[in-house]
Amino acid sequence: MADPLRIESGELTATEILDELREGRRVVVEAELLGGTHQLSLRHDGETYYCDTPTTLHKHDDEAEMRTCIENMGYGRAE
DSSP: OOOOEEEETTSSBHHHHHHHHHTTOOEEEEEEETTEEEEEEEEEOSSOEEEEOSSOEEEESSHHHHHHHHHHHTOSBOO
16 A cells, blocks of 8 residues: 655645545645644545544545535645
8 A cells, every 4th residue: 555645735636636546545634623733534445535534534425525525625725
């Protein structure tokens, strides 16, 4: 398994993040959440996309849902 890609929120576009996830790579994002800086993990197991934050694990059934999550939460920069 490849080492996780570590980025800061907004460093990559949603498309670039999704490309990494499709390749099987986990993306660790450093983001401002809950009044502080936290790390969260984005991953894809071949069927389900996961967004594991300090407070909850979000599951997304398809790429469109994951893109919406990445864009709405500000993890990726505008394309």
